[in-house]
Amino acid sequence: MKALRQRVLRAVVADVAGHRPSCARRGLPHTAMVTLERQSCLLPRRLFSSETAKEDKANNAEAPPSDKDETAQEPAEEAEAPEAPSAVLEKELAALQENVRARKHELLLSLADFENNKKRFSKEREDRRKSSMANFATEMIKVYGQFDAFAAEKHTGAVQGLHQGVALTRDLYKASFERFGVRNIQVEIGEPYVAARHENVGTVESTKLPMNAVGEIVRPGWVLEPDSPKPVVLQKVEVHVSTQGPKVPAS
Template identity: 45%
Template sequence: PWGARWRSLATDAKSDDKADAKSDDKAEDGAKKAAGDKAEDHDEVEKQGKKGPEDVEPEGEEPAKPAEASKLSPKEQLEKEIEDLQEKTRAKKNDLLHALADFENNKKRMMKERENRRRRSMANFAGKMVEVYRDFDKLARQEDPHEGEPSDVYKSFKEGVDHVRDLYGATLDKFDVLPLSAEKGDHFVAARHEEVGSVADDSLPVHSIVEVVRQGWILEPDTPSAIVLEKAQVKTAKHGPE
């Protein structure tokens, strides 16, 4: 019995091997056939040429027509070009004129600012010079405190003070810094005079100058833009005739 059983198992194993071999042969034949079909399709595509998306024309649309030729004659075209160029030239000229106007305005403004700075600086310097001149003038007007004939020392001192005062005065005059005129009987002007008191004087009109306490100073008095460095201190008349 065991021998018959082993023979039966061997027969079944051989049958299975044959079936597997046939199945493998069929699969190999199918793969070869599919590869051949694919190669044929590829050759056909290359032969006919494949269209890209840009080659496909949308349905319902007609191909673009070339632009219509200009209806203007050569003469009219030339005239139109000349007119366009003239318009551009006018626009450029207008821009240039505006730029020149802005330049001139800025130039005038800067020159005015520079002149104002110069005058302010000069006025400040002249004011300091006037203060020094006044101090030396005050010293020059002082009398010798000692009684009798002035000593040689005092004479030398006064001579030196007078000399320095005169140098300062000449320098002020050189730069057009002059004393501000104020005389008895002149009309009081608030822009040039400073009232420090009043005097009853019926011989003079009200608010006219009676006495000059301290002279003033003015820079460039002959110009329209004269600068009053110091107002003249004056006393005015009151209760005088109208």
């Protein structure tokens, strides 16, 4: 069987090369002859198909890439291309400048809040200081009033020494008041009556004074820091208001 296959193969090769020896000459059987003829017809086709496939494959391998492939590769190459150092530095600089502007804006807002709070706290502190001082001075004025009332009386004999001591204490009290901004409210007879500084405790009839004016001073008044923008009246001046004479407008 093996020898028969070799003889058939030699016959096929000879047929392809142009030599078609007779099967009978070689002593081949009829079946082998038919097989030989079929293979001799199919072999050139197979060889041609194989050669054609090899050529197509080689042509495809040697053919340059199409425009579509180049277009698809361009974005990838562009995406993979690194940015220039100058462009990177410019972006970083822009980001840092924006951060600086934002921080500066926050700092300015913080400074504005600080100044507003500082003014508010200063005002509140000043108000508390003035309020506490006014309360303390009001109580001291009451004590001063008792000393002044005792000193205004006339005493003789053994009480005269006590009278002088009380008068001296009254004067020391008044000096201390003035040192801390507590002063008498200056009032003159005949000036218009002002409800913010005067307290009407009675009336006086006088043809020499204008109507609704200060006719008599009953008790002195006191004011805290009279030269400040907002003086505080600690005690109003008790006065008698005139009821006769020409009417003057109250200020």
